[in-house]
Amino acid sequence: MADLSVNLCGIDFKNPIIPASGVFGYGREYEEFYDLSELGGIATKGTTAQKRTGNLSPRIAETPSGMLNSVGLQNPGIDHFIAQELPYLLTKDTVILANIAGSTPEECAEVAEKLDSTQVHMIELNISCPNVKQGGAAFGTSCAMAEQVVSAVRKATSKPLVVKLSPNVTSITEIAKAVESAGADAVSLINTLLGMRIDIHSRRPVLRNNVGGLSGAAIFPVAVRMVWQTANAVKIPVIGMGGVNSGEDAIELMMAGASAVQVGMAVFTDPYAPVRIVREINDFLDEKQIPAVRDIIGTVQPW
Amino acid sequence: MKYLQGKFPILKKQALAKEVYSFWISCPEIAKIAQPGQFVHILPPGLGLRRPISIAGIDPENGILRIVFVIKHEGTRKLAELRQGDYLDMIAPLGHGFTLLPEASHVVLVGGGIGVPPMLPLAAYYGERATAVSGFRSFQQVILQEDLEKSGASTICCTEDGSAGAIQGFVTTPLEQLLTEGVDAVFACGSQPMLKAVADLCIKNHTYCEISMEERMACGIGACLGCACKTKNPDTEEIQFLHVCKNGPVFKAEEVIW
Ligand SMILES: Cc1cc2nc3c(=O)[nH]c(=O)nc-3n(C[C@H](O)[C@H](O)[C@H](O)COP(=O)(O)OP(=O)(O)OC[C@H]3O[C@@H](n4cnc5c(N)ncnc54)[C@H](O)[C@@H]3O)c2cc1C
Ligand SMILES: Cc1cc2nc3c(=O)[nH]c(=O)nc-3n(C[C@H](O)[C@H](O)[C@H](O)COP(=O)(O)O)c2cc1C
Ligand code: FES
Numbered sequence: 001m002a003d004l005s006v007n008l009c010g011i012d013f014k015n016p017i018i019p020a021s022g023v024f025g026y027g028r029e030y031e032e033f034y035d036l037s038e039l040g041g042i043a044t045k046g047t048t049a050q051k052r053t054g055n056l057s058p059r060i061a062e063t064p065s066g067m068l069n070s071v072g073l074q075n076p077g078i079d080h081f082i083a084q085e086l087p088y089l090l091t092k093d094t095v096i097l098a099n100i101a102g103s104t105p106e107e108c109a110e111v112a113e114k115l116d117s118t119q120v121h122m123i124e125l126n127i128s129c130p131n132v133k134q135g136g137a138a139f140g141t142s143c144a145m146a147e148q149v150v151s152a153v154r155k156a157t158s159k160p161l162v163v164k165l166s167p168n169v170t171s172i173t174e175i176a177k178a179v180e181s182a183g184a185d186a187v188s189l190i191n192t193l194l195g196m197r198i199d200i201h202s203r204r205p206v207l208r209n210n211v212g213g214l215s216g217a218a219i220f221p222v223a224v225r226m227v228w229q230t231a232n233a234v235k236i237p238v239i240g241m242g243g244v245n246s247g248e249d250a251i252e253l254m255m256a257g258a259s260a261v262q263v264g265m266a267v268f269t270d271p272y273a274p275v276r277i278v279r280e281i282n283d284f285l286d287e288k289q290i291p292a293v294r295d296i297i298g299t300v301q302p303w
Numbered sequence: 304m305k306y307l308q309g310k311f312p313i314l315k316k317q318a319l320a321k322e323v324y325s326f327w328i329s330c331p332e333i334a335k336i337a338q339p340g341q342f343v344h345i346l347p348p349g350l351g352l353r354r355p356i357s358i359a360g361i362d363p364e365n366g367i368l369r370i371v372f373v374i375k376h377e378g379t380r381k382l383a384e385l386r387q388g389d390y391l392d393m394i395a396p397l398g399h400g401f402t403l404l405p406e407a408s409h410v411v412l413v414g415g416g417i418g419v420p421p422m423l424p425l426a427a428y429y430g431e432r433a434t435a436v437s438g439f440r441s442f443q444q445v446i447l448q449e450d451l452e453k454s455g456a457s458t459i460c461c462t463e464d465g466s467a468g469a470i471q472g473f474v475t476t477p478l479e480q481l482l483t484e485g486v487d488a489v490f491a492c493g494s495q496p497m498l499k500a501v502a503d504l505c506i507k508n509h510t511y512c513e514i515s516m517e518e519r520m521a522c523g524i525g526a527c528l529g530c531a532c533k534t535k536n537p538d539t540e541e542i543q544f545l546h547v548c549k550n551g552p553v554f555k556a557e558e559v560i561w
Contacts, residue, residue: 025526029549032306032524045528053544060519060529062352062378067521074528074544216351268521269351271308271394 002285003292004278006040008237008259009160009185011121013040013095015278016293017250020241020264021046021099021124021164022071026085027092030271038275041095043188043262044085046126048100049107051077056208061197066216066243067265068195070209073101073129078111082118090119097162099124103132105139105152113156123159125150127179128166128191140166140191143178154183162239165189165230167219172226173233180234188239188262189230190223216265217243224256231257231298245273247280257298305336306397306524310390314367319446322374323417324383325359326391331366333395339424340400340490340515340553343370344523346392347381354378355520355548357492358396359420359447361427368395371420371446397523398552401513403428407487411436412456413474413501415493419447421515423454425490430455434481438474438497442467475500482508490553491515495561502556512556518547525549533560 004015018041019030026044027036036042054074061068075081081098089096098120102108112123127140127149139145150163163179165172167190176187192213197206205211223242231238240258243265244250250261266273285293311330319325333343337358344353360369374380385391404410412422412435419437426433433456439445441464451458465471474497478489482504491501492515505512518530530547537557545551545558 023522023527025528029522029524029526033308053542054528054531056533057531058519059531060352060521062350065351067352069521069527069529071528071531074531265351265521268353268523268527269346271522271524 002282002290003294004282006259006294008239009122009162011095011160013260015040015281016254016260017274017278017281018043018095018097018239018260018262019267019274020262021097021126023264023267027089030267033271034275037093038278039094040260040278041097041121042089042092043097043099043124044081044089045075046073046099046101047075047078047081047111048073048102049078049110051075051080058206058208059212061206061212063195063197063214064218066214066218067268068197068207068212068214069192070207070212072209078114082114086118086120095121097122097124099126099164101126101129103129105149108149109152109156112153112159116157116159120159122162123153123157124162124164124188125153126164126191128164128168138166138168140175141169143174146175147178147182150179150182150184160185162186162188164191166191167222167226167242168194173229176230176234180236184236186237186239187230187234188241190219190226190242193219193222215242217245219243220249224252227253227258228256228300244277245269247277247284250277250281251284251296254293254297255300257300259297306394307332308392308394310392313385313387313389313391316385316387319371321443322383323371323446325369325371326385327360328368328370328391328393329366330368330393330395333393334361334366334368335363337361337368337396338400339403339428340421341396341398342552343368343393343395344397344520345382347378348385349381350378352521353394353523354382355397355523357421357515359423361424369423371417373417394523398548399550401425401490401515401553402488404488408432409434409486411478411481411486411489413478413489413491413493414438415474415497416440416444418491418493418497418515421492422490423447423450426451426454426456433457434459436474436477436481437461438463438493439467440464473497473500475504478504482510486510488512499561502559505556513553514556514559515552516547516554516559517552520548523548534558535560
């Protein structure tokens with residue numbers, strides 16, 4: 001049995017596997033399958049200051065080796081999360097990353113400030129949302145907007161702050177450096193890639209929102225590349241995700257530079273994916289006689 | 304709530320009509336707890352997202368569930384390629400099913416096309432107290448009328464072109480007539496336009512009505528919020544996005560906002 005523990009921003013994780021925000025709700029539905037304490041951590045559904053209803057249906061489409069979603073940020077609001085969901089999650093002996101979002105830097109800061117006085121372990125700030133004050137472009141698509149929102153949240157909380165980056169940018173390393181200098185303790189990537197499908201019989205987009213986020217195995221090579229570039233560009237730890245389906249995928253992302261790995265769409269295919277991946281990582285390490293998973297982080301040897 | 308994931312053998316496969324298949328699946332733990340109106344979430348071999356399919360038969364004694372599905376595109380085509388003895392990867396039983404009314408003396412089960420299969424477990428429960436109204440486009444699509452009769456239900460079959468069944472036209476024609484004779488409840492599954500027409504008729508006639516809705520799903524268990532259905536709480540009038548996989552697929556007619 002290899003040592004699977006990792007430490008990020010001073011927080012101990014018993015293993016590096018974390019179900020990604022938006023696919024796992026607040027964990028309750030998956031407790032029917034396994035004990036949540038088997039997970040390294042849980043990233044909760046993106047939470048905003050007020051309750052949001054999300055987009056109209058259809059919100060889901062399967063695509064080759066992946067899927068599109070346009071759930072939008074449907075959530076019951078931060079007060080409900082703190083009162084109804086967080087206390088229960090905190091009894092589960094796993095690291096809780098509260099994923100937050102907002103339409104303005106002030107809204108993001110307000111949500112972070114409310115979490116600051118809770119026992120939540122980490123805050124994951126999703127900067128892929130539209131900034132209503134800047135014509136709706138996502139915060140995460142310009143260094144200036146990203147810096148502005150991260151600074152605002154940084155001032156509002158002393159919790160370890162993970163900033164979740166959008167891949168829909170020209171240079172992921174520039175954005176990563178900007179959020180690092182604005183006070184992020186870690187970055188996580190990648191969020192979904194913007195995509196679209198059209199039903200050629202009705203000439204209508206498959207999603208009611210026209211466009212949606214692409215995730216799943218289809219985006220894995222993009223994730224590996226962006227994690228590798230980012231890990232080489234910043235000093236803070238990187239949490240990798242995007243299309244991870246197996247222990248081997250997780251190890252590949254860790255060799256690219258990720259200190260921990262989130263698992264998204266794979267839980268729809270196999271609800272046991274996160275715990276299976278933990279087991280598969282252990283099997284790989286044992287077979288290669290590598291004593292600890294930490295030893296593989298960033299060990300890719302580029303040509 | 305109680306559901307599980309596993310791989311379960313197909314005991315028997317039968318073709319019911321063009322591109323319509325029935326599987327009998329051995330899954331004793333699921334058959335023991337499954338309820339009419341619930342569904343199974345099946346992973347077609349090689350794909351990433353599961354497909355929701357209604358439970359069309361529950362045999363807890365022998366540990367068998369039945370499903371009936373039509374080939375739409377890739378996912379259902381891959382399912383149709385499976386054979387007797389192959390294993391189905393399922394999460395089940397899922398969702399909130401139809402209300403069972405032990406006291407009811409007359410209920411109407413309205414099924415449109417591939418919405419007929421989930422009426423079978425209800426017909427098994429209500430037996431002679433049920434009238435099953437089924438609607439199809441044409442004679443080639445007619446399925447499950449004998450199965451419904453075997454459970455004791457009276458059947459009324461409608462086809463849009465009049466090529467089979469007693470009635471040419473839509474299910475609403477016989478339903479309107481039945482509603483005037485006094486009906487305790489109507490349970491329906493089918494296309495959106497059919498469900499809306501049935502719901503409107505029942506609301507107008509002050510008859511209790513439950514309908515089974517469809518939406519595209521990812522997790523199937525209420526975690527991803529992919530399968531939203533716009534509803535209103537009949538008491539408070541509050542608008543809510545409920546989830547077809549967890550709060551449904553069965554909703555009260557007056558809850559749904561079309
Ligand atoms: C609760 C519920 C019960 C159902 N019961 C049955 C049944 O008993 N028999 C049957 O034949 N069909 C049933 N359906 C519809 C069935 O799920 C779809 O026909 C099937 O998912 C189509 O998959 P596909 O890959 O062949 O088609 P595609 O169109 O290629 O599917 C693409 C994606 O859209 C989804 N999708 C497409 N059509 C539907 C639909 N009508 N409802 C929900 N998701 C859809 C698929 O699951 C998949 O994720 C049910 C749907 C729901 C929601
Ligand atoms: C249905 C769905 C909902 C999501 N919701 C959120 C969200 O609320 N906040 C967020 O930061 N990311 C959200 N994501 C993105 C995932 O957390 C993850 O970054 C992305 O799916 C890539 O990983 P994957 O390929 O393993 O799915 C969502 C993804 C999916 C599929
Ligand atoms: S399909 Fe995930 S919430 Fe319904």
